[in-house]
Each structure stands twice: as C-alpha cells, then as structure tokens.
Amino acid sequence: MTDLVVVGGSDAGISAALRARELDPGTEVTVVVADAYPNFSICGIPYFFTGEVRPWQSLAHRTAADLEAAGLNLRLDTLATRIDVAGRRLAVRAADGTETSLGYDELIVATGALPSHAGIAGVGALTPEDGVHVLHSMADTFALDRDLAARRPESAIIVGAGYVGLEMAEAFVARGMRVTQVQRGPEVLSTLDPQLGALVRAEAEAHGVDVVVNTTVTGVERAAAGLVVTGTHAGGSFRQAADLVLVVVGVRPNTGLLVRAGAAVGAGRAVVVDEWMRTGLPHVRAAGDGVVTRHRLLGTTYLPLGTTSHKQGRVAGENAIGGDRAFAGIVGTQVVKVFDLVAARTGLLDREARPAGYAPRTTTTTADDHKRYYPGARHIHVRVTGDTRDGRLLGAQLVGRRGSEVAKRIDIFATALYAGLSVERLSELDLSYTPPLGSPWDAVQLAAQAWSS
Amino acid sequence: MTDLVVVGGSDAGISAALRARELDPGTEVTVVVADAYPNFSICGIPYFFTGEVRPWQSLAHRTAADLEAAGLNLRLDTLATRIDVAGRRLAVRAADGTETSLGYDELIVATGALPSHAGIAGVGALTPEDGVHVLHSMADTFALDRDLAARRPESAIIVGAGYVGLEMAEAFVARGMRVTQVQRGPEVLSTLDPQLGALVRAEAEAHGVDVVVNTTVTGVERAAAGLVVTGTHAGGSFRQAADLVLVVVGVRPNTGLLVRAGAAVGAGRAVVVDEWMRTGLPHVRAAGDGVVTRHRLLGTTYLPLGTTSHKQGRVAGENAIGGDRAFAGIVGTQVVKVFDLVAARTGLLDREARPAGYAPRTTTTTADDHKRYYPGARHIHVRVTGDTRDGRLLGAQLVGRRGSEVAKRIDIFATALYAGLSVERLSELDLSYTPPLGSPWDAVQLAAQAWSS
Numbered sequence: 001m002t003d004l005v006v007v008g009g010s011d012a013g014i015s016a017a018l019r020a021r022e023l024d025p026g027t028e029v030t031v032v033v034a035d036a037y038p039n040f041s042i043c044g045i046p047y048f049f050t051g052e053v054r055p056w057q058s059l060a061h062r063t064a065a066d067l068e069a070a071g072l073n074l075r076l077d078t079l080a081t082r083i084d085v086a087g088r089r090l091a092v093r094a095a096d097g098t099e100t101s102l103g104y105d106e107l108i109v110a111t112g113a114l115p116s117h118a119g120i121a122g123v124g125a126l127t128p129e130d131g132v133h134v135l136h137s138m139a140d141t142f143a144l145d146r147d148l149a150a151r152r153p154e155s156a157i158i159v160g161a162g163y164v165g166l167e168m169a170e171a172f173v174a175r176g177m178r179v180t181q182v183q184r185g186p187e188v189l190s191t192l193d194p195q196l197g198a199l200v201r202a203e204a205e206a207h208g209v210d211v212v213v214n215t216t217v218t219g220v221e222r223a224a225a226g227l228v229v230t231g232t233h234a235g236g237s238f239r240q241a242a243d244l245v246l247v248v249v250g251v252r253p254n255t256g257l258l259v260r261a262g263a264a265v266g267a268g269r270a271v272v273v274d275e276w277m278r279t280g281l282p283h284v285r286a287a288g289d290g291v292v293t294r295h296r297l298l299g300t301t302y303l304p305l306g307t308t309s310h311k312q313g314r315v316a317g318e319n320a321i322g323g324d325r326a327f328a329g330i331v332g333t334q335v336v337k338v339f340d341l342v343a344a345r346t347g348l349l350d351r352e353a354r355p356a357g358y359a360p361r362t363t364t365t366t367a368d369d370h371k372r373y374y375p376g377a378r379h380i381h382v383r384v385t386g387d388t389r390d391g392r393l394l395g396a397q398l399v400g401r402r403g404s405e406v407a408k409r410i411d412i413f414a415t416a417l418y419a420g421l422s423v424e425r426l427s428e429l430d431l432s433y434t435p436p437l438g439s440p441w442d443a444v445q446l447a448a449q450a451w452s453s
Numbered sequence: 454m455t456d457l458v459v460v461g462g463s464d465a466g467i468s469a470a471l472r473a474r475e476l477d478p479g480t481e482v483t484v485v486v487a488d489a490y491p492n493f494s495i496c497g498i499p500y501f502f503t504g505e506v507r508p509w510q511s512l513a514h515r516t517a518a519d520l521e522a523a524g525l526n527l528r529l530d531t532l533a534t535r536i537d538v539a540g541r542r543l544a545v546r547a548a549d550g551t552e553t554s555l556g557y558d559e560l561i562v563a564t565g566a567l568p569s570h571a572g573i574a575g576v577g578a579l580t581p582e583d584g585v586h587v588l589h590s591m592a593d594t595f596a597l598d599r600d601l602a603a604r605r606p607e608s609a610i611i612v613g614a615g616y617v618g619l620e621m622a623e624a625f626v627a628r629g630m631r632v633t634q635v636q637r638g639p640e641v642l643s644t645l646d647p648q649l650g651a652l653v654r655a656e657a658e659a660h661g662v663d664v665v666v667n668t669t670v671t672g673v674e675r676a677a678a679g680l681v682v683t684g685t686h687a688g689g690s691f692r693q694a695a696d697l698v699l700v701v702v703g704v705r706p707n708t709g710l711l712v713r714a715g716a717a718v719g720a721g722r723a724v725v726v727d728e729w730m731r732t733g734l735p736h737v738r739a740a741g742d743g744v745v746t747r748h749r750l751l752g753t754t755y756l757p758l759g760t761t762s763h764k765q766g767r768v769a770g771e772n773a774i775g776g777d778r779a780f781a782g783i784v785g786t787q788v789v790k791v792f793d794l795v796a797a798r799t800g801l802l803d804r805e806a807r808p809a810g811y812a813p814r815t816t817t818t819t820a821d822d823h824k825r826y827y828p829g830a831r832h833i834h835v836r837v838t839g840d841t842r843d844g845r846l847l848g849a850q851l852v853g854r855r856g857s858e859v860a861k862r863i864d865i866f867a868t869a870l871y872a873g874l875s876v877e878r879l880s881e882l883d884l885s886y887t888p889p890l891g892s893p894w895d896a897v898q899l900a901a902q903a904w905s906s
Contacts, residue, residue, distance in 0.1 A: 058826040310893045328881035335885035371512040407890040408861030419872035428781035432788035435497045437860040440763045
C-alpha cells in the first residue's frame with residue numbers, strides 16, 4: 001500500500017489523486033489544498049461573472065464530498081511549506097498557523113501557476129479593495145465579485161486580450177459596464193495569427209468593447225478620476241481612467257516549493273519533469289501549470305493549459321503507484337468563445353514553427369460549416385500550416401460562429417497532428433456528412449486541399 | 454492531351470471530371486448525364502420537402518454554367534448505352550432518340566445506384582401517379598412534389614427507417630401529414646446498435662411519427678381506402694392504408710453499362726474496382742455508388758455514400774490523366790439529423806466486426822457535450838467498440854441533441870480510426886476545451902476511458 005501525498009487541489013493534483021485511487025483503491029491519498037476550494041474549474045470563472053453560472057459552488061468539477069467519497073483525504077486551507085526529500089516528509093501549515101508534517105511514500109506536487117503582473121507598477125501594491133484585480137483563484141473571484149457588488153463600477157480597463165481577458169470583457173459587457181481592453185501586441189488573441197485575431201477583435205468591438213492594441217501598460221495608480229492606467233501606445237503614451245482594472249496577462253509557474261527542495265527549472269521558468277512526470281528528486285513527481293510540458297512538435301516547452309494538467313496529473317498518479325506511463329505530449333490545442341464567435345488553434349503558427357526548425361507555409365480558406373443551401377450556413381475561416389519540405393501538417397487555426405462545430409473541427413486537426421499525418425492525408429479522412437451539418441468535403445478538408453494546391 | 458469521357462453527373466462523375474481538369478487544364482472532358490440535373494445534391498432532397506431548401510435549383514452543388522466554366526462539356530439528357538472497350542468509344546442516346554458515339558482515351562463510369570424495391574409487390578407497377586414513390590433522383594423529387602401539390606395527401610406510409618426514411622418522416626410531419634414509418638428490423642436506423650436506435654425512434658415518435666418495427670412490407674395496392682400497404686408483423690400481419698406511400702429501403706448499384714462491357718461484379722453486386730478505381734477493362738475506370746469500396750477495417754465491401762463517391766471520383770479523375778493515386782479507403786462514417794437529434798457512426802458495430810475476424814467489445818457512456826455548470830449542457834450517448842485482443846479502436850456511435858457537435862465528434866473517432874489508434878490512445882489526444890463547448894476530458898475520451906476500464 002502506497003502512501004501518496006498530493007500538493008495542489010486543482011486539475012493536475014486531483015487528477016493524479018483520483019487516478020491513483022482508481023488504479024489501486026488501497027492507496028492512501030492525502031491532498032494538501034492551499035485554499036478551501038479543491039477541484040474548482042478555473043476556466044469557468046468568467047461565466048460566473050456573466051451570470052450564467054450561479055452559485056459559485058457550481059464551478060466545482062466535483063464537491064469536497066465527492067472527492068472524499070472517492071477516497072481522498074483532503075487537507076484544506078493548508079499550505080505545503082517544505083519538502084524533506086531524504087526523509088520523505090512534507091511540512092505543512094494550517095490556516096491557524098499550526099505547523100506539522102506528513103510522511104509519504106510518493107509525493108506529487110501540483111502547485112500550478114500564479115497570475116503575472118507583467119511588471120506593471122502599482123499592481124500588487126493596489127489591491128481588490130482599490131479596484132485592481134487579477135483573476136486566477138477562487139479568492140480572486142470572491143474579491144472581484146464583492147467589489148462589483150459594493151462599488152457597482154461602471155467602467156473597466158482589462159489589461160490583456162487573451163482567453164481570460166476576452167471572456168471577462170464579455171462578462172463585464174453583460175453586466176452593462178463600459179470596457180476598454182488593452183493589448184500589448186498588434187492584435188487580440190495573440191495565440192492566433194493576426195488575420196484571424198482581427199475577426200475576434202471585430203466581434204468584441206461589435207459588442208461595444210473598446211479595444212486598444214499596440215499598447216504596453218506600465219502603471220496603475222489611484223487618482224481623483226478613479227484608477228488611471230498608463231502606458232505606451234504606438235510610440236506615444238496611453239492614459240485612461242476607469243472604475244476598475246483587471247490585469248489578466250497570463251501566468252507564471254508557482255515553483256517555490258519544488259525549487260527550494262532542489263528541483264531544476266527550465267522552459268518558462270517551470271519545473272523540469274521528464275515524460276514520467278519525475279522531477280529528478282527521489283519519489284517526487286510534479287504535474288500541471290507549474291511544470292514544463294512535452295509538445296509533440298516542439299519538444300519541451302511551457303504551455304499552461306487545463307487539459308494538459310488533467311493529462312499530466314493522470315500520468316503522475318499512475319506512475320506514483322508503480323505504473324510506467326509516459327506522458328504522450330500535447331499539440332497545443334486551445335479554444336475560446338468570444339461573444340458569438342469561437343476561435344481555436346492546434347499545433348504551430350508559422351512564427352512558432354520556423355524557429356523550431358520547420359519550413360512552414362500557411363494558407364487561409366473560408367468554407368461553409370454546412371451546405372449553403374440548407375438554412376443557417378456560416379463561414380468558417382481556416383488557416384492550415386504545413387511543412388513545405390515533407391507536407392507534414394503543423395497546425396491549424398479556425399474562427400467561426402458559435403454553433404458551427406468549430407471546437408470539434410479543431411479536434412480533427414489535433415487528432416491528425418497526434419497521428420503525424422500530412423496535410424494531403426486530410427483529404428483521405430472519412431468525415432461525416434449530412435447537409436445540415438457538413439459538406440461532402442468538410443471545411444477541414446477544403447482547407448487542406450487549398451494548402452496542397 | 455487526354456480525351457476523358459465521364460458517364461454520370463452526380464458526385465463521383467463530377468468529382469472525377471473536375472479533378473482531371475484541375476490537375477491538367479488541357480484535358481478534354483465530356484460528361485454524359487442521363488438527366489438534366491448534373492451535380493445535384495441528392496442528400497439534400499429531404500430538405501426540399503421540409504421547405505427549408507427552395508427553389509429546387511438550390512440543391513445543385515454547382516450549376517451547369519459553373520461546370521461549363523470549369524471546362525466540362527456537358528451532354529445532358531443523354532443515356533450511355535454501350536461501351537466499345539476495344540474501340541474506345543461510348544455509344545449514347547440523346548433524349549430525342551438520336552444515337553451516336555463518343556471516342557475517348559479514358560473513360561470513367563459513375564452511374565451510381567438505383568432505388569431498391571425490396572421485392573415489394575406492386576411497387577414498380579404502381580407509380581407516382583398512383584401515389585407510390587421512391588426518392589433517388591431529381592425526377593423522383595419532381596414527381597413527389599407534384600403529387601403532394603396536386604392531391605394534398607394527409608397521410609403517408611414510409612417503408613424504411615434509414616437515413617432518407619427518417620429525414621422524409623420529418624419532412625412529411627413538417628407539412629402536417631400523418632406519418633407511419635415501417636421498419637423491417639427491431640429498431641429504426643439499423644446502422645446503429647438498437648440501444649441508440651431507440652433514442653432516434655423516441656425522437657421521431659415525440660414528433661408524432663407512428664413507428665412500426667419488426668414489420669416486413671410485402672405489397673402495396675390500390676383500394677377504396679387509398680393505398681394499402683400489407684406485410685408481416687411479429688408473426689402476424691400488417692395492413693394499413695394511407696394517401697401516399699414512399700419506399701426508401703436502400704439502393705442497388707446501377708451496373709448495366711459496365712457489366713454489358715464485361716466488368717465483374719462483387720460485393721453487393723457492385724462493379725469490382727481496385728484501389729486505382731480500375732475496372733479491369735482497359736482504359737475504363739469506375740467510381741461511386743455503382744462500385745465496391747475499400748473499407749479500411751473490412752477490406753472490399755459495398756457501402757454507397759456520397760462522401761465516398763467524392764473521394765473515389767477524385768482518385769479516378771487523377772488516375773485517368775496519368776496519375777497514380779490509390780484510394781485510401783473509408784471507415785464508414787455517417788451522420789443524420791432526425792428532428793432535433795443527431796445520430797452518427799464510424800467504423801464497425803460488434804455485429805459487423807465479429808464476422809470480419811475481430812474480437813469486438815462495445816461499451817456505452819453518457820457524457821455531457823460541455824461542462825454541466827454552463828447553461829445548455831446536453832447528454833451525448835456514446836458507444837465505443839474496440840478489439841479486446843489488441844485494444845484497437847474499431848468503431849463508435851454517437852447520439853445527441855442538435856447543436857452538441859455530434860457530427861464533428863464522430864469525426865474525431867473517424868480520424869483516429871484512419872490512423873489505426875487504440876482506444877486507449879484516445880485519452881492522449883489533445884482535444885480543445887472551454888466550458889461552453891467541451892470538458893477537460895471530452896465526451897469522446899470519457900467514452901474511451903470507460904471502454905478501457
């Protein structure tokens with residue numbers, strides 16, 4: 001019987017814990033959770049703010065009771081402070097300050113990531129009480145919710161136009177707030193090529209979001225007018241006031257616990273793990289947003305994603321109880337709903353593929369989601385990236401209206417990437433067709449044919 | 454410069470013709486079309502009858518003018534009567550009875566299929582003028598449309614509950630008709646296992662269709678009460694009257710032209726072709742619903758599908774002008790919308806896999822199309838079939854509500870089948886996730902995990 005201790009109650013930690021119990025119900029599993037909210041769906045937080053998900057308890061993938069019924073011992077509101085690698089003990093501190101330690105046979109660290117401040121002066125010093133927010137944990141969620149209820153801010157500046165930034169713009173618009181969205185790069189959603197990012201920006205703007213690109217925010221301060229965000233914009237300066245500021249510019253790996261124990265950091269300053277999720281420290285594995293990931297096209301990189309955390313956690317859990325499972329790696333598949341648009345990508349963009357040694361070429365195709373003669377057909381914009389030397393599929397990007405099966409269409413590309421198919425082979429796929437839902441050659445295949453021709 | 458003659462103006466024929474022109478614009482391409490409706494979307498006909506697609510001209514994938522602009526010479530209303538294989542000439546008869554012949558360097562025959570009468574006495578003798586219909590061509594479409602307009606029938610018996618039968622039940626219901634749907638087997642949509650077919654039947658019944666299963670129709674006759682359909686039902690007899698009878702019980706390959714020229718028939722009495730779409734007759738290729746197909750899991754079989762016709766036609770067209778493209782084969786992917794449900798399959802059912810030498814096992818999983826906390830989550834019913842000896846994925850079936858991305862989810866399985874993945878590997882796929890559109894483990898993966906556990 002293995003005594004397994006897991007640090008972290010989010011996707012990777014809970015996946016690891018459940019997988020260990022599933023494979024060996026005799027495993028003693030303790031999960032040390034820094035807050036009182038194990039297994040909450042961080043990705044769902046924006047939909048709490050749109051009002052679509054209420055109460056906040058609904059955001060739990062599973063309740064604490066569910067987890068305990070599955071045999072997990074939960075240590076909530078407990079901070080893991082130190083790993084005694086040689087002694088196989090984990091020091092922890094409870095909310096009341098009590099310090100103790102837990103012995104383990106195997107340890108899995110899944111401490112995730114922390115919101116980045118991107119070096120913006122004032123963020124950190126100014127807090128939710130001042131109307132300056134980040135959004136990564138349930139505590140952040142409650143703080144923002146309280147602020148919205150108490151001050152009823154009428155305007156917000158969102159710093160960052162990635163997934164969370166765009167989702168929160170939608171949430172604030174749904175609440176009747178004026179929203180300015182500030183993006184450092186030339187286009188929103190920099191995970192897509194700007195041709196497709198422009199479609200996403202147009203959608204946000206059509207819903208009233210004031211999008212300001214090419215703008216680097218350097219500071220936030222309190223002033224008579226409210227909160228003032230300052231920065232540089234196209235050589236000049238940016239200065240705008242609002243009632244509330246939300247900084248959502250990505251995350252950085254939360255590695256302190258492992259680094260103090262001697263673990264190495266690598267890509268993205270995340271903890272280095274191998275395909276078996278081993279840290280190099282004996283009996284210590286790690287998974288999730290705090291560690292590097294294997295990308296099937298890039299090798300080792302840092303790309304924090306919930307889906308990856310689930311997969312890495314599952315591998316770590318299996319191996320912790322004696323399994324021998326290698327993490328198969330990801331292809332970087334991502335999707336976001338922005339108002340009534342869906343934007344998705346998988347694999348690599350040209351600008352990511354080239355430095356990795358590929359010879360990429362990308363073509364754009366616009367195709368119908370289903371036969372045009374049937375009511376409701378909508379355009380899907382597809383960019384396909386392939387390697388000009390061997391024809392290998394390297395990536396794809398899709399933007400289409402909600403309801404046009406964009407999410408699962410990117411998954412066709414993701415499956416093809418996993419299997420290492422060439423762009424040309426996509427035309428050989430036997431994809432489903434009925435006029436209300438597709439075409440004899442699916443949009444995916446028309447885009448592939450356009451790349452090949 | 455190749456002189457290419459194509460017989461048949463539907464999916465396979467037009468795909469072949471266009472592909473040849475695309476690859477070599479110098480090719481002289483003549484397409485002999487038996488009616489005046491080249492490149493019509495047969496799969497769309499039911500939506501003409503629901504009223505969603507009007508006028509009928511919208512059903513054309515491309516207009517005759519489009520095809521001519523692409524460089525095709527169209528010989529409409531022209532029947533190909535004989536192939537002189539040695540002399541490389543095709544005898545044709547125009548609508549006015551004029552007989553002539555066309556010389557060719559290469560010939561592609563894509564004469565498709567004809568509606569089956571399933572040996573039902575009276576069908577064939579009774580015609581659209583009597584209110585007895587089949588539905589495969591535009592002529593059938595016009596005849597049914599005229600009959601509906603002229604007699605305004607209030608009740609219909611549909612013999613057959615496959616794709617077209619179910620789609621037409623929806624169309625007749627949409628027109629306010631009482632519909633009885635008679636199916637030989639124990640459940641509708643026999644391309645699915647009955648557990649899932651039952652969901653489709655319930656949907657049809659919820660919309661007022663009277664579904665009668667386990668009933669073999671043996672005859673249709675005119676009587677005072679209208680048209681009377683007779684048959685056997687669960688050991689007893691079936692007898693019901695209606696104003697209109699539609700027989701949609703599948704198709705049989707239309708092989709006369711090739712068989713008279715000496716081509717061999719095989720599976721399903723379809724013409725035998727190899728992977729290069731060669732018939733064995735020199736310079737004569739064939740493609741589409743009249744020929745056998747390569748199934749990647751079954752080998753050679755007969756499975757008439759529009760998607761396959763497009764693929765085979767494309768291969769035939771490429772090879773006719775000197776290409777060397779092998780048809781990659783299909784995995785039998787199919788999807789149908791039945792009222793507000795979508796039902797899809799790919800690969801093999803247990804009962805198809807076992808005789809083919811596999812050791813199949815199938816499990817059923819019900820999973821949400823997206824995170825349950827986000828509004829509008831719906832169940833998807835998934836059946837996964839794998840081989841118990843090596844874990845290889847053999848097939849999948851899905852039934853879910855319209856709008857839950859069932860069609861493109863079956864395509865994930867179809868892509869995995871193409872690549873020869875094991876069921877277990879499906880959990881390694883990096884599929885997209887955002888709460889409104891999916892789950893960290895997609896329904897596809899949850900079903901695969903249930904199969905493996």
